[in-house]
Amino acid sequence: MSIFIDENTKVLIQGMTGKEGRFWTEHMIGCGTNVVAGVTPGKEGQQVEGTDVYHSVRRAVVNVEAEASMLFVPPRFTKDAVFEALDSGIKKIVTVADGIPLHDAIQIRKAALSEGALVIGGNTSGVISPGKAMMGFFPYWIERVYKPGRIGVMTRSGSLTNEVTAMVVQAGFGVSSLIGIGGDPVPGTRFAEMLPYYEADSETDAVVIIGELGGSMEEECAQMKRDGLYTKPLVAFLGGRTAPEGKRMGHAGAIVSGGKGSVKDKIEAIESVGGKVAERPRFVGDLLKEVLKK
């Protein structure tokens, strides 16, 4: 198993012929991803890395079966691209775009909820099941970070994910599936919504969430655990413990105001259901050893 993506998942790439699209198509294939087709309006008939490109998602899915779509599309066109994928019945979508308009993000998430689809992102590096496949841009070749293993990771961050995951690997573990929820105020999918998938995944023993100040996603994870919908160990690292209130430090989704969304509240919520919170990235490995008695 794995969650969201493995080597069998049939992946379409929207925006494949752009500079970024080409570069990361090559690496996605290099990582093991089953890329079945690309889409760029006006470029049908071309190929990238031996994969056929079509004018539209509709035209692509007539010719090939696709389960998931990876978007290398600029922020202002992301809403359209997501709706195009949903229109063709694609239920797993990853968008790495940084700068999706807020009101577009609300409509994207609304549509995903109505369609029963998972839209991951924006403002994320994507999704990776190390050793199997990825959708997004991860330096999967850095072994001290992207080593296959049995720890699920979810994150709101990019560079910090590398930092924390390196500590997971240093402690002797590896990663089953990593989901980059992203740093936007309105991500398409929230932490807690992915927990049931990790719960059901026979290849995941525990989940690490890499969160930060602001919003309520960490508290929602605690609620899932309280409700018994997630029963495996939960370890968190949360950035911004000492951040001053009211300043926009970190991601746009990370502002704390009116005493809500503080790291202190998040720690209390997670610890109240038996979860562990690491004060420093380095302690994530120790806490995993503790909860998994390794």
Place this chain on the structure above:
Amino acid sequence: MKLFEYQAKETFKRFGIPVPASVVITSIDELKGATDKTGFPLVLKSQVLMGGRGKAGLIPFVKNLKEAEEKCAELFASNYNVNTILVEEAVDIKNEIYLSVTVDPVSASHMIIACADGGVEIETLAVESPEKIIREFVDPDIGLMPFQVKDIAFRLGLGGDIMKKFSSVLAKLYEAFRKNDAELIEINPLFITGDDDVIAGDGKLSIDDNSTFRQSTYEKTRDYYDSDAEYESALEGIPYLQFDGDISLMCAGAGLTTTVYDLINYEGGTVANYLEFGGPNYKKAVKAMELCLKNDSKVILMVTFGTIARADVMAEGIVDAINRLKPDRPIVTCIRGTNEEEASKILIAAGLEPIYDTEEAVRKAVSIAVGGKA
């Protein structure tokens, strides 16, 4: 982008929401002309973005021209960077309501927040009397329905003519929220006057930064920022916050930079500035270092763990910045990620001693900063 009150009220006017008679002035010479239009008594409202303007004495109530001139001179001379004053007629207030529109990320809807006890910050209301706060969720695909507007009005205890006027204000406020790509649009207080009119007493409008390409009404000026450095960095698109400690951060990635900020505090150090040059800014090392050097810091700490932002490209940028700017203080580097081996070679060749562990780099920066003090 947070707008000033007078700009929010300009928007309200455009959408047909009643506001008190007012004139915007930028010097004391314009005061007389303004008061001729508004009459007395009036309120001098300093146009600054900080909260708690009333408590800070930045919105004095004045009864005559002499008093107005004195207060106006004081405000322009204050330490709060007051460059603009909204001269506004004083309204006969019978009642104050809180009203705003924002987004709810969980349900993916728009959310109307209302409360019959206006005039107090909503955060205070949420703590002190949460049961009084009315929340109404609006489907973004359908929009605000008239029955929802009426229901909110009833729950606020409004009736008759006031209810009709309130309903019109709420419908227009929601329209303004959508058309302006707002994160938040707020009227607090919304006045119910002695004549049963419904008027926006204050106005907040915060436009989503990701939507400015389709919302070009207001240009960012120095007035929006607390310091020159924050303004300069905003023009470059580099996230920057000014503090007054010893260590300048020049890091990449919002989450990682925030974590380094925490680690410095744990180790007993202090931060001079938060600066993040990751993502699309990773080639802006020269500009980033220039901003750091304007501070009175004792050391510059660079921590990165890049994905798309290649470590070797960052290292080249850093060395280029050092060569051009000849920094007068030590630099601690911890540059990792794609092509990190190449990055290390570049840094070593430039005479730096790259570190590979974040905490070790933080401890080194703190010890330099502390040593510098002694």
